[in-house]
Amino acid sequence: MCRVKAVIKNGPIDSERLALINTSDGKSVEVILAKAQVTGETIRAAEIGRDAGRVLVELPRETTAGSWRIWVKTAAIVRG
Amino acid sequence: MILTDREIQVFIEHEKIIIDPLPGIEKYSSTSVDLTLDKKIKFWDLNGAKGVETIFCPGSKDYKYSEVEKAYCKDSEIKPAGYVLEPRAFILAWTSETDALPVHARIAARIEGKSSLARLGLAVHITAPTIHAGFQGQIQLEMCNHGPIRIKLVRGMPVCQLIFEQTLGTPSQGYTGMFQNQIA
Numbered sequence: 001m002c003r004v005k006a007v008i009k010n011g012p013i014d015s016e017r018l019a020l021i022n023t024s025d026g027k028s029v030e031v032i033l034a035k036a037q038v039t040g041e042t043i044r045a046a047e048i049g050r051d052a053g054r055v056l057v058e059l060p061r062e063t064t065a066g067s068w069r070i071w072v073k074t075a076a077i078v079r080g
Numbered sequence: 081m082i083l084t085d086r087e088i089q090v091f092i093e094h095e096k097i098i099i100d101p102l103p104g105i106e107k108y109s110s111t112s113v114d115l116t117l118d119k120k121i122k123f124w125d126l127n128g129a130k131g132v133e134t135i136f137c138p139g140s141k142d143y144k145y146s147e148v149e150k151a152y153c154k155d156s157e158i159k160p161a162g163y164v165l166e167p168r169a170f171i172l173a174w175t176s177e178t179d180a181l182p183v184h185a186r187i188a189a190r191i192e193g194k195s196s197l198a199r200l201g202l203a204v205h206i207t208a209p210t211i212h213a214g215f216q217g218q219i220q221l222e223m224c225n226h227g228p229i230r231i232k233l234v235r236g237m238p239v240c241q242l243i244f245e246q247t248l249g250t251p252s253q254g255y256t257g258m259f260q261n262q263i264a
Contacts, residue, residue, distance in 0.1 A: 001253075009146070012153075013120050013174060015218050018146050030146050034178070034217030046183070046214075046253025058253045060214055064145030065138070068212075 003042035096185035183214035183254030201227015
C-alpha cells in the first residue's frame with residue numbers, strides 16, 4: 001500500500017471526499033472516496049507497477065471517468 | 081462461492097468484512113445481509129433555461145463529474161415522514177451502514193435489490209452492483225421507480241441486500257508475493 005498526493009475537496013455526502021489526482025501525462029482525474037481513505041492531502045492506493053519515472057496505482061474506487069488504475073509521477077507517491 | 085449467513089458472521093468476527101453498525105441477526109438471510117437506507121439523498125435537476133438542451137458526455141476527456149454534480153445535482157434528505165419517489169423518478173441514495181472489504185480478505189460483494197421492493201418497481205442500482213475488494217464507505221444506491229405507483233421511502237428501511245463472494249486469489253493491490261509490481 002502507498003499514498004498518492006491529491007487535492008481534496010468535499011464529496012457528495014459528509015462521509016465522502018472528492019480527490020483530484022494528477023496523472024503522469026498531466027491530466028487531472030477525480031475519484032470519490034470514503035473520508036477514512038483520505039489522510040491530509042493524500043489518498044490510499046496500491047502500487048501495481050513501475051515504469052520510467054512513473055508508477056501505476058490502483059485507486060480504492062473507480063474514478064468518475066471510469067478508471068481504476070492510473071499512472072502517476074513517482075514524486076506523487078508518499079510512502080507509509 | 082457465495083458466503084452463507086454463518087460464514088458472513090465469522091468473517092465479520094475476524095474483521096474480514098466490516099459493517100458498521102453491525103446488522104442484527106434479523107437482517108440476515110441464508111446468503112445475504114440486508115442494509116438500510118440513509119436519510120441523505122440527491123436528485124438530478126435539469127430545469128434550466130427553457131429551450132436549452134442539456135447533454136452530458138462522460139466519454140469526453142474534459143468531463144468532470146464533480147462539475148456536473150455541482151451544477152445539476154441537488155441535495156435533499158428523507159424527512160421523518162418519508163420521501164415519495166414518483167414513477168420514473170431517479171435519486172442517488174446511500175446505505176446507512178459503512179462497509180469495508182479489506183483487500184487481503186479475498187472478499188468481494190454485490191449489492192442487490194429486495195424482491196419486496198422490486199415487485200413495486202423499485203430498483204436500487206443501475207447496472208453497477210459490484211462492491212470490489214478493498215471498498216470502504218457507505219454504498220451509493222441509484223434508485224429508480226420503474227413502476228406505476230408512488231413509493232414512499234423511509235429512512236432506516238431495509239433497502240438492499242449485500243451478497244458476499246470469496247475471490248479465487250488476492251488482488252494485486254493486496255498482494256505481497258514474488259510477482260508484486262510485475263507488469264506484463
